[in-house]
Amino acid sequence: MRILICDGLHPQGLDILRADPDVEVLAPDQPSAELIREILPECDAMVVRSRTKVTADLLENAPRLKVIGRAGTGVDNIQVQAASARGILVMNTPGANAMAAAEHTMALMLALARHVPQATQSMREGRWDKKRFMGTELYQQTLGIVGLGKIGTIVADRALGFKMNVLAHDPHITPETAAILGTEWVELDKLWSRADFITLHTPLTAETRNLINRDTLSKMKKGVRIINCARGGLIDEEALYEAIVSGHVAGAALDVFAKEPPEGSPLLRLPNVIFTPHLGASSTQAQENVSRAIAMQILDYLKRGIIRNAVNFPSMSAREYDRLRPYMRLAEQLGHLHGQLSTPIERVDIEYSGPELQELPLDPLTQSIAKGLLDPILAEKVNLVNAPLLLQERKIQLTATRTTATQGYTGLIRVTVESKGQKKSATGAVFPGNEIRLIRFNTYRLEAELEGINLIVQNKDTPGVIGFIGTTLGTFHINIANMHLSRTPEKDKAVAIIRLDTEAPEEALNALRANPMILSVEQVRL
Numbered sequence: 001m002r003i004l005i006c007d008g009l010h011p012q013g014l015d016i017l018r019a020d021p022d023v024e025v026l027a028p029d030q031p032s033a034e035l036i037r038e039i040l041p042e043c044d045a046m047v048v049r050s051r052t053k054v055t056a057d058l059l060e061n062a063p064r065l066k067v068i069g070r071a072g073t074g075v076d077n078i079q080v081q082a083a084s085a086r087g088i089l090v091m092n093t094p095g096a097n098a099m100a101a102a103e104h105t106m107a108l109m110l111a112l113a114r115h116v117p118q119a120t121q122s123m124r125e126g127r128w129d130k131k132r133f134m135g136t137e138l139y140q141q142t143l144g145i146v147g148l149g150k151i152g153t154i155v156a157d158r159a160l161g162f163k164m165n166v167l168a169h170d171p172h173i174t175p176e177t178a179a180i181l182g183t184e185w186v187e188l189d190k191l192w193s194r195a196d197f198i199t200l201h202t203p204l205t206a207e208t209r210n211l212i213n214r215d216t217l218s219k220m221k222k223g224v225r226i227i228n229c230a231r232g233g234l235i236d237e238e239a240l241y242e243a244i245v246s247g248h249v250a251g252a253a254l255d256v257f258a259k260e261p262p263e264g265s266p267l268l269r270l271p272n273v274i275f276t277p278h279l280g281a282s283s284t285q286a287q288e289n290v291s292r293a294i295a296m297q298i299l300d301y302l303k304r305g306i307i308r309n310a311v312n313f314p315s316m317s318a319r320e321y322d323r324l325r326p327y328m329r330l331a332e333q334l335g336h337l338h339g340q341l342s343t344p345i346e347r348v349d350i351e352y353s354g355p356e357l358q359e360l361p362l363d364p365l366t367q368s369i370a371k372g373l374l375d376p377i378l379a380e381k382v383n384l385v386n387a388p389l390l391l392q393e394r395k396i397q398l399t400a401t402r403t404t405a406t407q408g409y410t411g412l413i414r415v416t417v418e419s420k421g422q423k424k425s426a427t428g429a430v431f432p433g434n435e436i437r438l439i440r441f442n443t444y445r446l447e448a449e450l451e452g453i454n455l456i457v458q459n460k461d462t463p464g465v466i467g468f469i470g471t472t473l474g475t476f477h478i479n480i481a482n483m484h485l486s487r488t489p490e491k492d493k494a495v496a497i498i499r500l501d502t503e504a505p506e507e508a509l510n511a512l513r514a515n516p517m518i519l520s521v522e523q524v525r526l
């Protein structure tokens with residue numbers, strides 16, 4: 001496995017990757033976009049920070065790429081949807097650099113309040129300018145935090161330590177939770193109008209882009225100070241420039257910029273704006289944390305299939321993964337069975353039941369079913385990441401529900417597929433020893449293994465049919481490995497699921513179909 005390290009990764013993470021005998025690490029120093037484009041087609045994984053832009057165009061020529069690891073938090077430099085469409089997992093390391101970013105925010109807030117960088121510069125120039133650098137205290141000032149996630153929460157705690165009044169706005173956090181953290185949850189307009197300092201801690205999304213703009217700036221208090229340690233795109237930089245020049249905003253501290261580096265930005269000329277070059281995560285501890293975390297996550301995924309901190313797939317712990325694994329195999333095989341029995345698929349209804357499936361996350365199972373369904377149909381690479389998108393593209397409706405019914409099993413998955421107005425259903429269970437079995441096919445009860453080459457033969461329940469099947473297959477030199485029989489409660493129809501040692505040719509299937517007692521013959525490869 002070849003892993004390309006695009007942006008600087010701390011040696012601790014590199015050592016973890018290099019210690020693995022199955023891994024070759026390519027770590028060119030600050031590789032250009034051209035070099036990345038050249039090497040990527042041969043790589044199974046890539047690791048980035050904020051410098052490298054992972055575009056749809058770049059991913060087009062990355063046939064081996066399975067995972068993009070972001071050694072950090074923000075994934076706005078990665079076109080996640082394009083990665084998902086190609087079945088590439090995108091993972092980050094949430095929280096691993098939150099302390100660094102929060103402390104940097106506090107450093108910038110204090111430096112901004114007391115003009116530390118400007119005073120340093122003036123002393124370097126030989127001056128002793130006490131009057132010019134009169135500052136403001138944080139004590140009893142009001143701080144408005146936009147985004148009360150991992151970083152926002154630490155900033156709130158530190159600001160409370162400075163005895164600031166802390167307002168917070170985060171649509172995904174309740175006022176009660178905000179209050180537990182010692183903050184007052186307010187609507188954005190209130191935050192703009194009441195805060196003396198404003199700090200941003202949201203991801204950059206379509207919703208948060210240009211959160212601070214001419215309109216919102218006009219709602220802020222005169223003399224407000226703004227800190228941005230999240231993403232440059234959260235602020236309309238031109239509007240901020242104007243608001244600072246007009247004196248409405250007293251100052252700003254910026255770690256991040258719409259374009260990095262912000263060459264030619266007029267903000268760089270303003271004396272009351274202070275800067276750092278995207279240093280929020282640049283502490284030794286944070287870089288150790290993110291590099292170790294991403295190295296281990298990538299190895300876990302490439303070597304063991306364990307998915308953690310993926311932004312385009314539900315995450316699961318190693319323990320959950322162990323428990324889910326047989327159900328994921330069962331789910332995929334049920335999908336695989338249906339994918340070969342019904343075409344075109346219009347609708348898929350999934351029912352999860354049994355005590356074990358009450359506790360485990362179900363999305364990985366639903367995604368496994370989707371993968372199983374599409375694998376036999378599509379030429380392109382289908383995996384757990386892109387299967388749901390491919391289902392959507394093909395306009396296949398899917399529902400998944402959880403019920404408490406058990407029918408004596410610890411976990412059951414029932415998949416019903418509708419095609420051309422006809423419904424087929426298959427129910428599977430995990431048996432002790434993690435054996436997976438098909439226990440119900442339409443109305444037939446059975447206990448068939450879900451693997452290998454199988455014939456599914458439906459017939460009228462009359463004597464001699466099974467003998468005929470055996471003899472016919474014998475004439476084609478096809479050996480039967482095992483057979484599961486069942487019939488309807490009315491005893492008029494029966495099904496045989498016959499595991500074969502070798503695939504039956506079309507002539508053999510037609511020879512079986514020629515018998516009027518045989519209603520249908522289908523061959524599936526599981």
Ligand SMILES: NC(=O)C1=CN([C@@H]2O[C@H](COP(=O)(O)OP(=O)(O)OC[C@H]3O[C@@H](n4cnc5c(N)ncnc54)[C@H](O)[C@@H]3O)[C@@H](O)[C@H]2O)C=CC1
Nearest residue numbers: 073074101147148149150151170172202203229230280281
């Ligand atoms: N300057 C730097 O070096 C660093 C910058 N960052 C940036 O900081 C951001 C936040 O990081 P974390 O706190 O670790 O992430 P997080 O995911 O824990 O927190 C983000 C919070 O923003 C909230 N949010 C989302 N949309 C919102 C909206 N429209 N209005 C208000 N709140 C909204 C979410 O509910 C969540 O609570 C990252 O997305 C990244 O862009 C992160 C680390 C270092």
Ligand SMILES: O=C(O)C(=O)COP(=O)(O)O
Nearest residue numbers: 049050051072073074281
């Ligand atoms: O983790 C994040 O979101 C960051 O912005 C850190 O960026 P960096 O890895 O230092 O380029």
